[in-house]
Amino acid sequence: MSPAPSESQPLAATPLDRWHRSAGAKMVPFAGYEMPIQYDSIVSEHTACRTAAALFDVSHMGRLRFDGQGSAELLDRLLTRRVTDLPIGGVRYAMVCNPDGGVLDDVLVSHLKTPSETQYHFLVVNASNRAKIVQWIKQHLDDFPRVTFSDRTELTAMIAVQGPLAMETCKRLFTFDPTRLKYYQARITDQFSKPVIVSRTGYTGEDGIELVVRAEDANRVWENILLAGRDLGFAAAGLGARDTLRMEAGMPLYGHELNESIDPISAGLGFACNFKDRDFIGRDAIAQVKADGVKQVRIGLLPAGKRPAREGSIVLDSDGTAIGTITSGGPSPTLGRPIAMAMVDADKADQSDYEIDIRGKRSPATLTKLPFYRRAKTN
Helix, strand or coil: CCCCCCCCCCCECCCCHHHHHHCCCEEEEECCEEEEEECCCHHHHHHHHHHCCEEEECCCCEEEEEECCCHHHHHHHHECCCCCCCCCCEEEEEEEECCCCCEEEEEEEEEEECCCCCEEEEEEECHHHHHHHHHHHHCCHHHCCCCEEEECHHHEEEEEEECCCHHHHHHHHCCCCHHHCCCCEEEEEEECCEEEEEECCCCCCCCEEEEEEEHHHHHHHHHHHHHHCHHHCCEEECHHHHHHHHHHCCCCCECCCECCCCCCCCCCCHHHCCCCCCCCCCHHHHHHHHHHCCCEEEEEEEECCCCCCCCCCEEECCCCCEEEEEEEEEEECCCCEEEEEEEEEHHHCCCCEEEEEECCEEEEEEEECCCCCCCCCCC
16 A cells, blocks of 8 residues: 655545445545545455456546547656557556656546547556656646647546446446446446546456546436345445455556556566567667566466465575565455465576565465456356
8 A cells, every 4th residue: 555645744635535434434644635444344345346246436646638649648648558540539557757767657548529529648656656657647748739738636536336237237327338348348338418438447456447537426327226236235435445456456556566666577567568669768768678678577486374474574595585565465255375476586486485574573485376356257
């Protein structure tokens, strides 16, 4: 999780803040906001997502809009993924990097069209990086004078609905059937005559959608979805379950598996870097890492016993030599055992057995392929 702001900084509230408090959520500081970490229990909310569906308030995530001629070219310059060929309705995962190839943030970029035929690009960024990315974008706007850039975060809310029953249940709530979307596609539709962006994306390892609605419509949309899934086991879920779910799915979290000193190749995200016939900030440095080979890589580990290995724990090879660090770790409600991700020396990444220093005591751990959990495929 991102560090809490200092006490001198006032915390922001999402449009769903009052609902969370009325539902008895435990609220915590997170990336400048007061956010629900859990309502009932992390395990029950995690299980609801894996078996039915869970709703997450992700309104703290940054939402940035790009209008006008040249918006695709601007983003193509800033992102590791090609944007100039992104079709209307397309969504891509990418990273924003510095010239040295370090990751400033990992993002989702969409190409959308309104009912009035206006086209624009939409960028979702991590909450803790929003101010940094906004400033980074502004530094490059002068080269694209026809692009209008706007931060839509405070004007909108974002809701994730994730789980095996999410799509079939939600399809009757919109004028457009979201089950017609392929994974990583998005569309602007409406919910009871109010505009909503529906994107078939998520951060849990389950199928589902992420919605962007006007701030004043957030409570109505949230409650409509909960009502539709009331008899199916739908539940509101907080940041605690969101973290355990993404760990099981082997998904990186900025500040843990990604930061400005980690390049996309080392993080195992080379698929999100398009090098051919294009230039982007950090391209040459990342291409050099790809050519030379990485010094460290991200791996999955299964610690023995019940004690979870937390972020910062040292990973040792079979000879007892320190070779890396745990980046994320904790209990897996689905697997019923601890799991962990780590950055380790590349030449020691293919061992079968490791040790982890957990609060001064060495505990065995075995290498495993990521992700730890993979949902069953459906037609």
